[in-house]
Amino acid sequence: MGAGELHGRKPEQDVIAELVTGARAGASSSLVLRGEPGIGKTALLDHAAAAAGDMRLVRGAGVECEAELPFSGLQLLLRPALGSLAALPGPQREALEAAFGLGPAAGSEPMLVGLAVLSLLTEYADETGLLCLVDDAQWLDRASREALLFAARRLHAEGVVMVFAARDGEGSFPAPGLAELRLSGLAPEAAVALLDRHPLTPAVRYRLLAEAGGNPLALLELPAALAAEGGSVFSPGALPLTSRLQLAFHGQVSRMPEACQSLLLLAAADETAELAVILRAAATLGASVEDLAPAECAGLVLRGDADGTTTIRFRHPLIRAAVYQRAPLGQRLAVHRALAAALGSPAHADRRAWHLAAAATGADEEAAAALERTAARARERSGHEAAAAAYEQAARLSIEPAARARREALAAEAALEAGDVERARVLGGRAARRLDEALPVTARIAQVRALADFWQGSYPAAHRLLLNGAGLIRDTDPGQAAALLVQAVHTSWYLGERQLAATLERLAALPLDDADPLAPVRRYLVHLDQNRSERPPPLGDTLAAVRRRGRAPDQALMILCGAALALGQDADAYELATALAAEHRARGGAGRLPTVLFFMAEGEVFTGRHLDALATATEALGLARDTGQQQWVSQFSSVLAYLHAAKGEEAACRRNAEEGLAGTTAGAVSPGAPWAYWSLGLLDLGLGRAEAALARFERLTREPMRHHICATRSAPDLVESAVRMGAPDRAAEPLARLQRWAGSVRQPWADALVLRCRGLLAADDQAEAFYTAALELHDRDGRTLEYARTALLYGEWLRRARRKAEARWPLNDALEVFNRLGMRPWAERARGELTASGVQDQGPAPAEGVAAGLTPQELQIARLAAQGLSNRDIAAQLFLSHRTVGYHLYKAYPKLGIASRSELKDFADQLGL
Numbered sequence: 001m002g003a004g005e006l007h008g009r010k011p012e013q014d015v016i017a018e019l020v021t022g023a024r025a026g027a028s029s030s031l032v033l034r035g036e037p038g039i040g041k042t043a044l045l046d047h048a049a050a051a052a053g054d055m056r057l058v059r060g061a062g063v064e065c066e067a068e069l070p071f072s073g074l075q076l077l078l079r080p081a082l083g084s085l086a087a088l089p090g091p092q093r094e095a096l097e098a099a100f101g102l103g104p105a106a107g108s109e110p111m112l113v114g115l116a117v118l119s120l121l122t123e124y125a126d127e128t129g130l131l132c133l134v135d136d137a138q139w140l141d142r143a144s145r146e147a148l149l150f151a152a153r154r155l156h157a158e159g160v161v162m163v164f165a166a167r168d169g170e171g172s173f174p175a176p177g178l179a180e181l182r183l184s185g186l187a188p189e190a191a192v193a194l195l196d197r198h199p200l201t202p203a204v205r206y207r208l209l210a211e212a213g214g215n216p217l218a219l220l221e222l223p224a225a226l227a228a229e230g231g232s233v234f235s236p237g238a239l240p241l242t243s244r245l246q247l248a249f250h251g252q253v254s255r256m257p258e259a260c261q262s263l264l265l266l267a268a269a270d271e272t273a274e275l276a277v278i279l280r281a282a283a284t285l286g287a288s289v290e291d292l293a294p295a296e297c298a299g300l301v302l303r304g305d306a307d308g309t310t311t312i313r314f315r316h317p318l319i320r321a322a323v324y325q326r327a328p329l330g331q332r333l334a335v336h337r338a339l340a341a342a343l344g345s346p347a348h349a350d351r352r353a354w355h356l357a358a359a360a361t362g363a364d365e366e367a368a369a370a371l372e373r374t375a376a377r378a379r380e381r382s383g384h385e386a387a388a389a390a391y392e393q394a395a396r397l398s399i400e401p402a403a404r405a406r407r408e409a410l411a412a413e414a415a416l417e418a419g420d421v422e423r424a425r426v427l428g429g430r431a432a433r434r435l436d437e438a439l440p441v442t443a444r445i446a447q448v449r450a451l452a453d454f455w456q457g458s459y460p461a462a463h464r465l466l467l468n469g470a471g472l473i474r475d476t477d478p479g480q481a482a483a484l485l486v487q488a489v490h491t492s493w494y495l496g497e498r499q500l501a502a503t504l505e506r507l508a509a510l511p512l513d514d515a516d517p518l519a520p521v522r523r524y525l526v527h528l529d530q531n532r533s534e535r536p537p538p539l540g541d542t543l544a545a546v547r548r549r550g551r552a553p554d555q556a557l558m559i560l561c562g563a564a565l566a567l568g569q570d571a572d573a574y575e576l577a578t579a580l581a582a583e584h585r586a587r588g589g590a591g592r593l594p595t596v597l598f599f600m601a602e603g604e605v606f607t608g609r610h611l612d613a614l615a616t617a618t619e620a621l622g623l624a625r626d627t628g629q630q631q632w633v634s635q636f637s638s639v640l641a642y643l644h645a646a647k648g649e650e651a652a653c654r655r656n657a658e659e660g661l662a663g664t665t666a667g668a669v670s671p672g673a674p675w676a677y678w679s680l681g682l683l684d685l686g687l688g689r690a691e692a693a694l695a696r697f698e699r700l701t702r703e704p705m706r707h708h709i710c711a712t713r714s715a716p717d718l719v720e721s722a723v724r725m726g727a728p729d730r731a732a733e734p735l736a737r738l739q740r741w742a743g744s745v746r747q748p749w750a751d752a753l754v755l756r757c758r759g760l761l762a763a764d765d766q767a768e769a770f771y772t773a774a775l776e777l778h779d780r781d782g783r784t785l786e787y788a789r790t791a792l793l794y795g796e797w798l799r800r801a802r803r804k805a806e807a808r809w810p811l812n813d814a815l816e817v818f819n820r821l822g823m824r825p826w827a828e829r830a831r832g833e834l835t836a837s838g839v840q841d842q843g844p845a846p847a848e849g850v851a852a853g854l855t856p857q858e859l860q861i862a863r864l865a866a867q868g869l870s871n872r873d874i875a876a877q878l879f880l881s882h883r884t885v886g887y888h889l890y891k892a893y894p895k896l897g898i899a900s901r902s903e904l905k906d907f908a909d910q911l912g913l
Contacts, residue, residue, distance in 0.1 A: 012044055447483075
């Protein structure tokens with residue numbers, strides 16, 4: 001059905017017209033069309049292609065039998081745009097070339113391919129705009145799907161429209177974050193207009209309208225099938241409409257000559273669509289190109305040309321399904337053997353492996369080994385889902401139990417790398433049942449299963465797996481056992497103080513190989529035990545020791561970031577997190593970046609750099625959503641809740657805290673729970689609700705959160721809440737824990753917090769000494785927010801002591817900081833105290849600094865531009881297109897009062913550079 005022949009789709013056509021119009025104006029958008037087979041999705045894509053006019057167009061489709069071949073769908077889609085590859089940044093270009101087999105396997109981060117797709121679409125769009133259409137998206141291989149969805153979610157101002165069409169109930173095309181349009185059946189008048197093409201009796205017409213339910217394909221195909229097959233397509237049994245359509249198509253196929261049917265079955269089983277490949281295989285079955293003529297005359301298949309290669313395709317995917325699914329098993333096996341023989345060149349090794357597997361009737365080591373090689377190649381190209389499928393099938397075809405367990409373990413690892421956590425858990429469990437026969441893979445299986453459980457929020461199960469795995473190999477492989485226990489430190493963190501201490505004790509008891517890069521990491525981590533009083537070594541010394549021995553795994557370095565923050569070494573932790581973030585940005589590690597950005601955001605919050613923390617957390621939350629990392633969605637939502645709480649923005653704080661608390665279970669807290677409780681407590685404290693605040697903070701003092709960083713850092717807020725509501729005794733135990741912690745970490749700012757708390761609890765003749773000593777330490781350490789919090793309390797104490805003139809300087813200092821950070825409740829409190837001390841109320845002051853008017857993303861981009869980075873450099877760092885970067889700069893300039901990029905350097909100080 002051509003674009004001009006659509007019936008009853010005016011609303012859908014209007015939606016597409018709006019997207020195209022937006023693209024012509026430079027805006028980008030994406031849309032998923034969903035509906036049953038034959039409902040008109042392809043016709044709408046045809047209409048969109050016709051409506052694009054002079055816009056550039058790329059169009060592709062998922063193919064069911066290509067679903068296990070990594071990047072196959074993406075390569076076909078982007079073939080017209082490959083001429084723009086040279087304009088991409090080097091790492092992106094190399095990643096895409098490797099994915100398409102155009103260059104050496106780079107072993108790059110999976111999301112780097114998605115970023116390269118975004119950049120390539122942006123470049124190819126040029127000034128005219130670009131329409132990207134993907135049909136049968138439910139059959140895209142996962143690597144292609146993830147890359148395209150990553151690009152779609154990060155579209156903004158490129159003039160690119162991406163439209164995906166996906167079937168209901170077949171395969172899966174989850175696309176959270178993208179707009180969707182569900183197609184229903186045609187209205188009766190439109191259905192009648194389609195049916196008018198056939199001379200039908202009134203009774204048959206009524207029956208067809210009822211059976212088709214407004215499905216356009218059924219309205220077009222069932223009348224012809226009815227004429228040819230009599231009543232078979234309406235036989236009793238209430239077959240689903242899709243099955244009736246398949247039956248109708250199969251009726252057409254079954255009337256073809258036998259040799260023609262063999263050719264059609266080869267075409268249905270082959271994913272290349274290359275006529276030359278199909279004919280080579282057909283020769284072994286006694287068929288030739290002439291035998292295809294009846295199917296072409298009947299319109300079942302169409303010949304085409306792609307880059308000089310003659311192809312054949314079915315008129316509708318349901319014809320392919322009817323041909324393959326209704327063929328006898330013996331014929332399907334023979335066809336796959338013929339295709340495997342026809343695909344003998346190295347370039348077709350992956351396809352040959354899958355055909356060998358499809359032709360196998362039992363264990364087959366040749367097919368298993370070929371699939372394992374295919375999986376390894378897919379993994380090198382970041383096609384982890386395809387690798388998992390190939391390893392899993394190789395395991396099924398394995399003869400030896402040990403080989404089966406090893407391949408299942410590899411499949412579980414690849415599934416985890418692909419983000420398919422449930423599949424990784426199942427595969428890992430299956431492999432674990434063969435442990436007696438394949439002990440060398442014990443640690444690998446334990447680690448994969450534990451990570452799968454961890455990412456699903458099953459912290460106790462993950463922790464048990466790591467401990468059990470380490471115990472099994474403690475004597476045979478102590479180095480790997482230590483690696484498992486280092487991971488177990490992370491899982492125990494979410495379970496409670498007792499579990500953490502027990503895990504650290506196990507780690508300390510393992511034999512120590514001083515040449516192992518993990519040895520310094522282990523020495524550092526044991527200081528997380530709350531019962532240890534000695535000062536931990538500086539993180540810098542630990543990292544230097546690691547470097548002398550090689551490089552520890554990224555996971556261990558990330559754990560070091562968190563441990564350093566827990567041990568009060570904020571500056572060192574921030575420096576390490578910043579370095580790791582730069583590495584991940586350079587290699588396109590969008591999937592791993594949220595982890596290190598979390599430690600950066602924590603460091604920025606702890607040092608009162610709220611504007612920086614807002615930019616970091618906002619970027620990371622977007623990345624976490626785009627890459628499906630629910631743990632970090634929880635964490636960053638709670639960090640944003642804290643920043644909103646500091647400003648007194650109650651609705652935003654509660655909304656984000658609620659998302660941070662989602663997923664809490666009886667056995668463990670949600671990842672974002674500690675920050676969420678701190679945020680809600682800070683909100684209540686700032687708004688004068690001391691009793692509610694104290695209840696929030698006391699929740700942090702109980703298991704399983706009492707050892708968390710938030711529990712420690714929020715202790716001064718708890719003490720202030722307890723004093724404000726007249727219950728200082730409830731602050732005694734939390735203050736004692738804070739004092740023990742400060743004594744072990746030996747940081748001036750930590751000592752200052754203890755002094756502030758002691759000032760709050762002290763008798764009037766002793767409080768001043770504590771406050772002044774705390775302010776001196778704050779001043780020396782440079783943490784202006786903590787200085788302001790203490791100065792406010794000291795000013796309040798002075799004013800209550802009727803020393804109004806002396807109270808004014810600390811209150812003014814506090815007010816200046818609160819105004820600058822936009823902390824409205826705290827500024828109002830300081831302003832009220834100043835008024836009570838005799839200073840005329842000047843009214844609320846706006847937040848200072850031009851940067852305060854920028855959105856987090858505008859601020860981040862403006863900073864990078866002020867450092868001299870080009871739009872393309874900034875885009876590569878932030879996983880955006882260069883046109884989106886330009887758009888945000890264009891929006892930032894008026895807010896900064898400038899007209900060009902060259903003026904940005906004058907704002908370096910105000911931008912926090």
